[in-house]
Each structure stands twice: as C-alpha cells, then as structure tokens.
Amino acid sequence: MKTVTINQQPTTVEEFTKLRDELATTPEGGAAVFLMAYKIFNENESLGEQCLVIAIDRGSLQEGNVYKGFKLLNGDLSRIKSQLAQNPKLPNSYIKGSTAENDYSVNLPYIFEFSTNSSSGTEADGYIKFFVECSGADSPRPLHVMKNNRDIWKAKNWSSVLVGIKKKAIDDDI
Numbered sequence: 001m002k003t004v005t006i007n008q009q010p011t012t013v014e015e016f017t018k019l020r021d022e023l024a025t026t027p028e029g030g031a032a033v034f035l036m037a038y039k040i041f042n043e044n045e046s047l048g049e050q051c052l053v054i055a056i057d058r059g060s061l062q063e064g065n066v067y068k069g070f071k072l073l074n075g076d077l078s079r080i081k082s083q084l085a086q087n088p089k090l091p092n093s094y095i096k097g098s099t100a101e102n103d104y105s106v107n108l109p110y111i112f113e114f115s116t117n118s119s120s121g122t123e124a125d126g127y128i129k130f131f132v133e134c135s136g137a138d139s140p141r142p143l144h145v146m147k148n149n150r151d152i153w154k155a156k157n158w159s160s161v162l163v164g165i166k167k168k169a170i171d172d173d174i
Helices: 013-023 027-043 045-057 074-086 090-094
Strands: 002-006 061-065 071-072 110-115 127-132 141-147 153-157
Touching: 002 013, 002 027, 013 027, 013 045, 027 045, 027 061, 027 074, 027 090, 027 110, 027 127, 027 141, 027 153, 045 061, 045 071, 074 090
Parallel strands: none
Antiparallel strands: 002 110, 061 071, 110 127, 127 141, 141 153
C-alpha cells in the first residue's frame, strides 16, 4: 500500500501546477494529483477543468481553450459532470477518513491510498494500474497512470473512479 498526502487544496492553476510538479514525479503522486483535480472540479468547475487537463495524459485530451491549447474530450467531460450530478460526494470517497455514514466528510490533510498487483506494471514500464481505496465501494477502483516525456505521471484511464458510491443509510425509525 502506498499513500500520498496533500496538505492543502490548491485554489489557483499555479498552485495546482506546483502540486503536480512536486507529486507527479511518482506514479502514485500522479494518481493523487488526478483525484485532487477531480475534487476541485466538483467544487469549482472552471478551475477544476483546467486542473483535470493538467493531470491527464495528453493523448486523452483534444485541442481547446481550457488550458494551454487543450481541453478534455467532450465525452469525458460529459461523463464527469453526469456522475458528479448523481454523486456529488464521489471525489471525497477516495480520501481516507470519509465514509457513507459521515456523508463523505473529509478534513485536511487529504490522504489517498493506492495498491497494485502483479499485473499492474512498473515504473520502468512507464504505465501503472493502481487500485484506489474508496470508502463508497466494496473494493478499490482501478486508475491507470502513464509517464510523459517530462517524467511526469498523468492519468490515462480513470473511468472506474467515476462510478457511483454507497448512499448514507437512512434511519427508518420514525
């Protein structure tokens, strides 16, 4: 199990880029940076979309005007928005300490936990499949990262982290 701790949530593109440059030099850091961008998107769509572009592998982007000539693929952006509309607490479910019972409440520092298996790949491969701990699911969810030409790890396949989460149990005692 590998963990990544983020002590402060970025509030600007510059702060997010600095965080990426510090953490995404390791594969698990790149995965945590993507999850942080996802959380930011949920709270501030404009800033979050820029952060997602920064955190995602260039091969999964298209030309656009969101950040440095790129934007998310239309289908990916639409799916992110749709899933967050149904599950607004979803990004918090990847942060240690959140539970369905506490309505996925989180406090800084944010701690993300990642595991791998024998077929996950290695740093030397430049491509790793992590399993991200998720308090809203019965098992960890896969998240793939890939190293770019600047040795920065970026999210390559993240569709499984967009899947719904458990709802808070409702007390039926009236």
